[in-house]
Amino acid sequence: MKMLINAPERVVADALRGMAAAHPELVVDVENRMVVRRDAPVSGKVALVSGGGSGHEPLHAGFVGHGMLDAACPGEVFTSPVPDQAFRAATATDSGAGVLFVVKNYTGDVLNFDMAMELAEDEGVRAARVLVEDDVAVTDSLFTAGRRGTGGTLFVEKLAGAAAEQGAPLETVEALARRVAEACRSYGVALGPCSTPAKGGPTFDLPTGELELGIGIHGEPGRERRAMMTAAEIAEVTVDALLEDLGGPPTGRPFLALVNGMGATPLLELYGFNAEVQRVLAERGAVVARTLVGNYVTSLDMAGCSVTLCEADEELLRLWDAPVSTAALRWGR
Amino acid sequence: MKMLINAPERVVADALRGMAAAHPELVVDVENRMVVRRDAPVSGKVALVSGGGSGHEPLHAGFVGHGMLDAACPGEVFTSPVPDQAFRAATATDSGAGVLFVVKNYTGDVLNFDMAMELAEDEGVRAARVLVEDDVAVTDSLFTAGRRGTGGTLFVEKLAGAAAEQGAPLETVEALARRVAEACRSYGVALGPCSTPAKGGPTFDLPTGELELGIGIHGEPGRERRAMMTAAEIAEVTVDALLEDLGGPPTGRPFLALVNGMGATPLLELYGFNAEVQRVLAERGAVVARTLVGNYVTSLDMAGCSVTLCEADEELLRLWDAPVSTAALRWGR
Amino acid sequence: MAELDTGFFVRWLTETAAAVDREADRLTELDSAIGDADHGSNLRRGFTAVTAALAEKPPPSPGAALGLAGRTLVSKVGGASGPLYGTLLRRTGKELGDAATVSRDDLARAMAAGVEAVTALGGAAEGDKTMLDALLPAVRALPESFTAARRAAAEGAVGTVPLRARRGRASYLGDRSIGHEDPGAASSLLLVSALERTWEAADE
Amino acid sequence: MAELDTGFFVRWLTETAAAVDREADRLTELDSAIGDADHGSNLRRGFTAVTAALAEKPPPSPGAALGLAGRTLVSKVGGASGPLYGTLLRRTGKELGDAATVSRDDLARAMAAGVEAVTALGGAAEGDKTMLDALLPAVRALPESFTAARRAAAEGAVGTVPLRARRGRASYLGDRSIGHEDPGAASSLLLVSALERTWEAADE
Ligand SMILES: Nc1ncnc2c1ncn2[C@@H]1O[C@H](COP(=O)(O)OP(=O)(O)O)[C@@H](O)[C@H]1O
Numbered sequence A, B: 001m002k003m004l005i006n007a008p009e010r011v012v013a014d015a016l017r018g019m020a021a022a023h024p025e026l027v028v029d030v031e032n033r034m035v036v037r038r039d040a041p042v043s044g045k046v047a048l049v050s051g052g053g054s055g056h057e058p059l060h061a062g063f064v065g066h067g068m069l070d071a072a073c074p075g076e077v078f079t080s081p082v083p084d085q086a087f088r089a090a091t092a093t094d095s096g097a098g099v100l101f102v103v104k105n106y107t108g109d110v111l112n113f114d115m116a117m118e119l120a121e122d123e124g125v126r127a128a129r130v131l132v133e134d135d136v137a138v139t140d141s142l143f144t145a146g147r148r149g150t151g152g153t154l155f156v157e158k159l160a161g162a163a164a165e166q167g168a169p170l171e172t173v174e175a176l177a178r179r180v181a182e183a184c185r186s187y188g189v190a191l192g193p194c195s196t197p198a199k200g201g202p203t204f205d206l207p208t209g210e211l212e213l214g215i216g217i218h219g220e221p222g223r224e225r226r227a228m229m230t231a232a233e234i235a236e237v238t239v240d241a242l243l244e245d246l247g248g249p250p251t252g253r254p255f256l257a258l259v260n261g262m263g264a265t266p267l268l269e270l271y272g273f274n275a276e277v278q279r280v281l282a283e284r285g286a287v288v289a290r291t292l293v294g295n296y297v298t299s300l301d302m303a304g305c306s307v308t309l310c311e312a313d314e315e316l317l318r319l320w321d322a323p324v325s326t327a328a329l330r331w332g333r
Numbered sequence C, D: 001m002a003e004l005d006t007g008f009f010v011r012w013l014t015e016t017a018a019a020v021d022r023e024a025d026r027l028t029e030l031d032s033a034i035g036d037a038d039h040g041s042n043l044r045r046g047f048t049a050v051t052a053a054l055a056e057k058p059p060p061s062p063g064a065a066l067g068l069a070g071r072t073l074v075s076k077v078g079g080a081s082g083p084l085y086g087t088l089l090r091r092t093g094k095e096l097g098d099a100a101t102v103s104r105d106d107l108a109r110a111m112a113a114g115v116e117a118v119t120a121l122g123g124a125a126e127g128d129k130t131m132l133d134a135l136l137p138a139v140r141a142l143p144e145s146f147t148a149a150r151r152a153a154a155e156g157a158v159g160t161v162p163l164r165a166r167r168g169r170a171s172y173l174g175d176r177s178i179g180h181e182d183p184g185a186a187s188s189l190l191l192v193s194a195l196e197r198t199w200e201a202a203d204e
C-alpha cells in the first residue's frame, strides 16, 4: 500500500510539523506531541483536553481553538497517547479552573488518561473526565470493553467547549459533557478497509460486493458482513440502529446530526448519503435541527461513513451555534 | 468498486439534495443543478459564478457564500455543466453589476461556459470570463488543449470573491481574477487511481510501488510514472516543478500555498507532506505567508496530493484574510 | 437515388441512439485510457434525450430534426462532446434549411459545413486525434456513398490509435496518448455507421 | 539453583526486546485480524526504549531493572498494552524490592503480584482472550521451572484461538474474534520464552 509518508515511525511527528506550519494560531509541540491553543491557559476558563490515537484527523488536533479544545495529544497511529502527553497538556492549559479530559472509551485511552489524571491531581490540578461511548454497534457491553467512542466525541468537544468558553465552572462543564455524551449515538459502515503505516497494507479483506456493518474507527472489522447495499439501504440500517437504541420513535426533541466520512469516501457521495439519512429520519418522524457533513472522525483511508445523532434541546442548540474557531470547525468568529 | 451511492445517474442530484439538507443557508436548485447564495442577487455586487464537472468537492458548490462564489453549477461527474446551467446561475445572481465566470481550462468547460456567456449577454447581462490554467504538468501547451485548471481555482474564487464582496466593479474584479490566475501554479501526484460511478471501477491501473507524476483532477493518468517516493522526495519534485515554472528562484514576494488532498489521502499524511513542502520551499528561499492544508480540489477517491502556489502581495494577502463564509472555507465571520 | 425525408433523419438519430446505448461502456472504456471515463455515459444521456425529444415533438423537416437533436445534445451532455456534437448537428441542420427532402449530396455539403463548424469551435485539425479524424474523411467520402463514408470513418477512427493527441483531455498525456483509439472518433463512427444502416434499411 | 542477579534481568529484558523486534510484524498481523494492527509496532517502540534506558542508566537491582522497564513502557507505548505491560513490570519490580539477587521463587511470587495488578487495572479474567491467558498459567508454573512457565504460556497463547474476546478491542468483534490468537497473549509468550532462554544461557 502506497502512502504519502516518509517512514511509519515518523508519521505523527511529521504531521505535527506540518500542522505547525499551516496553523500559526496554534502552539504545536512536536517533541512532546501536543497541540495547544496559543492563548492557553485562558484565565478563569476550564480547560478541555482530549486526545487519542492518530489516524482520525481532524479529530482531535483539528478541534483545538476558541470554543472547543484547549489542547489535544495525539498518540501513534491508532494508539492512545501515553500519560505524560495528557498530563503535560493539562498543566499547559490549566488556568486554575480545572481540566476536563474528554476520553473515547477504549481500554488504552481509558488506562492512559486515568494515569494522566492521577499525575495531574498529584500536581494540584483539579481534573475530571468524561467518557464518550456512543457506538451502538457494540451491543452486549457486559461482555465487551463497552461501547466505543466515535463520532459523538465531536459533539461533546464542541458543546462542552462552548460552555467552558462561556465561563462555566468545572462541575457544570463536566455535567454538560456527560449529558451530551449520553445523548449521542453513532453507527458506522465500511465499504473498504484502511491501511495503517505500521502494517503497510489493509487491516482486513473485504470481498467485492460486500460491506461491513458496525465498524469502529480503527480499521477493525465490523460486527457483520453483508452484501453491498445502496446509499438508501445503508441509511435505513444506520438510522434504524440509532433510533432503536434511543428507545424507539423520536421524542420530538431536535437532533444534531453528523454524517461523517471515514476518510476515502468522496464528499459527493457523503452528501448523497446525507440526503438518504435525512429522508429516513423524516420518515421516522425525527426532527433534525443542524447537520454537519464531512470527514471529521476518520479512520485513515477507510471508505465508508458513520452517522451520529445527538438528542438536543434549546441549550445544546445554542451551544452548537456558539462561535468556534479551530482548524477543522469554524463559525461565528 | 463499491460506492456509497444509489445509482450512477443519480449521484449528482442526490448530492445536491443532501447539500440542501445540510446547508439551509444556501439555495440548492436540484432540478436545474445549481447552488446559489441565499441573499443573491446582492445589490450592486458583481456576481461570481463557477462550475465544472462534479467529483471535485468541495469545489465549487462548497465555495458558495459570502466572500466567495455567488453560484456554482455542477455538471455530471467529471463532465462540464451544460450552458443552460451556467446561464441560469448568471441570471439568478446578477444584480446589474455584471457576472464573472470562473472557468477551469478544459475544452468542455470553455465551450459550455462560452455558450452560457453568449446566452447571458443576449439577456443583457454584462459578463466576463477568467480562465484558470495553472497546472504546470502540461508543458507543451502549443500541442495540447493548454494548461489544465486545478488548485489555483480556489485562489481565484477566494480572492476575486473578496474583491467583489468589497464592492469592486466588474472590470476590477475581472482584472484581479486574471492577475491571480496568472500568479498560480499547481502540480499533482497520484498514488492511486480514482473510480468514477459511470465506469464503476478505477480509471487507470497503477502497479504497486509506482506513482503518477503530473496528474490532473479527472482520474486521467499523469505525464510520467515513477517508482514510489517518500513524502520528502515528492515534495522536492513538486515544489521544484512549480518554482521552475515561475522562472527560477523566488522573487521574495510571499506565497499563498495550498497543500491539497485528492480525496483519499488521510489528513494525517497531508499534514506530514505539508511539513516537507514547507521545508523544500524554505530551502529554496521561498516565503510562505499563508498555508491551507486539506481536501479542497479533489478527484473523487483518488489517493494523492497537489500543491498550488500563488505569488501574492499585500493586496492579495488582505483579500485572502477577508471574511469568507461558505460550506468548505470559513473565517472572519 | 431516393431523396432522404424527415423520417429517414429521425430513424438515423434513433439508430445512433441505440448504437450509443449498446456501445456506451466501450466508449467509456476508451475514454478511461486517455481521458476521464465519461464519454459513453455522456453520449448515452444525450442521445436518450434526443430520442425523447424527437418523439415528443416530431420535427417538420430533416433540418429541423438535426437542429432539435443538436440543441438537445448541447443542453444535456456537457463536457467537450456536448457542444461539439451539438454544433455538428445544429449546423448541419441549419444548412439543410426547411426542405422536406434532401439528397445525399445536399447532406454531404451540409455535413461538411457542420464538421467545419466543429473545427472552428474546437480549434482541432485532422490528425489531432479527435472526432474530426473520423468525421472529416467521412464527409469527404459521403458524395460517393454511405458505405464509403462509413468505411472512411472506420479507417479514420482506427487511424487515431498511433496518433499523439493534440486537443482535448488526451493531449495532457503527451506520448502516453499514443496506442489508444480516440473515444470521440469511435463515437463518430457510430453516427456514420448508423447513417449507412438507415440508408440500407430504407433501400430494401 | 543459582540466584538471579541484576545482569540476569537486564539480559532478560534485552532478550525480550530482541524477540519483540523479530516478531513485531507477526504481532501486528495478529492484531490486524481482531484489533487495530499496532501491537507489534507498539511493543517494538516500547522495548527499544527499554533497551536504551537500561544501557543509559544501568539499574542497581533486579527490582530497579523491572521498575525502569515498566516506567519506560508506560511512557513510550500508549494503547492498552503500554499501561498493562508497564504495570506488570513495575509491580513485579516493586515486589522484588531492592534485593541484589532474587530466587526463582521470589520472582514467581513477584510476577504473580504483577499479573494480579494487570487484572485489577484492566478488569479482565482468565478466558477473556487477553495477555492474561498466557501470563496467569505462566506464573502458576514458574515455581516449577522456567521451561514449565514457557510451556504454560505457549499453551495459554494457543488456547486463546478458540476463545471469544471479552476485553480489549477484539471484544467488539463478538463471535468474529473466535479463531484468532490474541496478540497480547502472543507477546506475553515472547516475554516468558525470553525468560527461559536467559536462564538457559546463564545455566550453561
Ligand atoms: N477541441 C476538440 N475538437 C474536436 N473534438 C474534440 C476536441 N476536444 C475533445 N474532442 C473530442 O471529444 C471527445 C471526448 O468527449 P467527452 O469524453 O464526452 O468529453 P470530455 O473530454 O469533456 O470528458 C474526445 O475523444 C475527442 O474526440
Ligand SMILES: Nc1ncnc2c1ncn2[C@@H]1O[C@H](COP(=O)(O)OP(=O)(O)O)[C@@H](O)[C@H]1O
Binding pocket: A078, A079, A080, A107, A108, D031, D035, D036, D038, D039, D042, D043, D078, D079, D080, D081, D082, D084, D118, D122, D123, D124, D129, D130, D131, D132, D167, D168, D169, D182, D183, D184, D185
Ligand atoms: N483489559 C485488558 N486486560 C488485559 N489485557 C488486555 C486488556 N485489553 C487489551 N489487552 C491486551 O492488549 C492487547 C492489545 O494491545 P495493543 O494492540 O498494543 O493495544 P490496543 O488494543 O490499544 O491497540 C490485546 O491483544 C490483549 O492481550
Ligand SMILES: [Mg+2]
Binding pocket: A053, A077, A078, A079, A080, A108, D036, D038, D079, D080
Ligand atoms: Mg491501538
Ligand SMILES: [Mg+2]
Binding pocket: B053, B077, B078, B079, B080, B108, C036, C038, C079, C080
Ligand atoms: Mg468529462
Ligand SMILES: [Mg+2]
Binding pocket: C031, C035, C036, C037, C038, C039, C079, C169
Ligand atoms: Mg471524457
Ligand SMILES: [Mg+2]
Binding pocket: D031, D035, D036, D037, D038, D039, D079, D169
Ligand atoms: Mg492494537
